[in-house]
Amino acid sequence: MRYRRTKTAMTLLAGLCAGGFLCAPASADELYELGEYLAGDCTACHQLEGRAPGIPPITGWPVESFVMVMTAYKEGERDHALMQNVASRLGDEDMQALAVYFGKQGQQE
Numbered sequence: 001m002r003y004r005r006t007k008t009a010m011t012l013l014a015g016l017c018a019g020g021f022l023c024a025p026a027s028a029d030e031l032y033e034l035g036e037y038l039a040g041d042c043t044a045c046h047q048l049e050g051r052a053p054g055i056p057p058i059t060g061w062p063v064e065s066f067v068m069v070m071t072a073y074k075e076g077e078r079d080h081a082l083m084q085n086v087a088s089r090l091g092d093e094d095m096q097a098l099a100v101y102f103g104k105q106g107q108q109e
C-alpha cells in the first residue's frame with residue numbers, strides 16, 4: 001500500500017518534470033509537499049507534537065542530520081530492524097523531502 005502511494009508521488013513528480021516545471025533539483029516548497037505526503041507513514045509512530053512512549057521525536061532536526069540518520073538506517077550502519085525496513089523503501093529525494101518537512105514541524109526539546 002505504501003509502495004503504491006510512493007509510486008503515485010513519483011509519477012506525479014515525473015509528470016511535472018516532463019512538463020518542464022521541476023526537472024531536479026526540486027525547490028524547497030516542492031520537497032515540503034512531497035515530505036508532508038510521505039510523512040503519513042511516519043506519524044503513526046513519530047508524533048508531530050509531544051512524545052509517544054518509546055518513539056523518539058524527529059521534528060526540528062537540521063536537514064543534513066535527518067538525511068544522515070535515515071541513510072544510516074538504510075545502509076544498515078544504524079541497527080534497528082523496523083527503521084531499516086522503513087528507510088529501505090525511501091529514495092534520496094524522499095529522504096530530503098521528509099527532512100525538509102519534519103525539520104519545519106515543532107521544535108526539538
Ligand code: HEC
Pocket residue numbers: 038039041042043044045046054055056057058066069070079080082083086098
Ligand atoms: C512502526 C513505528 C515507526 C514508523 C512507522 C517509523 N518509525 Fe522512525 N523510529 C521508530 C523507532 C521505535 C525508532 C527508534 C529506533 C532506534 O532506537 O534506533 C525510530 C527512529 C527514527 C529516527 C532516529 C531518531 C533518533 O532520535 O535517533 C528517525 C530520523 C526516524 N525514525 C524517522 C522516521 C521516518 C522519516 C519515518 C517514515 C518514513 C519513520 N521513522 C517511521 C519507529 C517508527
